[in-house]
Amino acid sequence: MLGSSLVEALRRGVEAFQELGIEYALVGGVAATVRGRLRSTRDCDVLVVASRQDLSALKAELRERGFSHLDRADRHVIEDVVLYRFWFPVEESGFSLSLDVQAGGSDYHREVVLRATAETFGAVELQVASREDLILLKLLAWRPIDRADAIDLAALGSPSLDHRYLHKRAEQLGIVHRLEELLREGQGEI
Template identity: 30%
Template sequence: MAKSGGTLEICRSSPSPKISQRGLSLSYYRRSKQRGGTLDRFQRFIRILKAFAEKGVEYTLIGGVAVILHGFPRLTEDIDILLKADVQNIEKLKSALEEVFNDPSVKEIELSDLKNYSVLRYGAPDGFYIDLITRLGEVADYGNVASEKINVEGVRIKVATAEALYRLKKESLRPKDQNDALFLKGKLEYLKKS
């Protein structure tokens, strides 16, 4: 059965904390993803970031998946990628996405769109979504978001630090971002005491 191409969408705008180990949160994430038949989403996420590593894409993982990797058990429907905004990096990104999704529509991703709009949402033919971001207003871009590399299922993933994620989420009005910020603040306070 032939798959139709993916989609690109331009977006013009942009509980008590529980401290846990990354392994526990990943285990929770995998179990919770199995419930809706979406364990495949976690595996797809790993495949994408492995392709990024193989192609040399310069990125930092932000958003819900980054918070999950810091230990907060929550669900998310997409991954948020903060990208270095240069032509070579975007070509590497397109090559990685085309390899994973076998979707010619990734060729439509343009650096100018990524620079002009807050978010470029790539929807793969199978319904998997990736938010491609080069800046978050005047607050952040690839060059000023602190990150660390962690190993998940043998893949080195560049993820924003807990402090950087807290800075990005603390002013958001969305309830899920407020919950993330509360968790991250608690984690940072806990780590400070340790």
């Protein structure tokens, strides 16, 4: 039940991004699942690089598609990202799933969106952040679940990872020490 609602929330979100021409990349737990790290989640995390005007239009479009959003309660500034949380009702259970739209404006955020590739999740075609960028985003967040995701994503993609990109970006983002710790915790080298 929750899985089909998650897919439906993603479908509606992706349609809104496409309708407005907003480039995006799926990040977070669902993206990790698409890239091979199976785990449960109750939210969909999406990174966008968009103007204020585009974000205003996106809020209206998502509301039209069944999401709720209260600007005062569902908008959070976290470092260089503004998080907009949209709630999608799961009728059968009385719960809601969240579509967390992370509006970033840094060069790195733009690169994550540009490097994303088209993948399919539950019959929805969407843009998913690369395995390398997911690892880096997980290292930036650095919560226990993110560390576990990063270790598994690195192990799953070890032979095909772009090692040079990972190290270069980790250095630029100031997280080389976290990447090195990840390597010590994981099973091998990146």
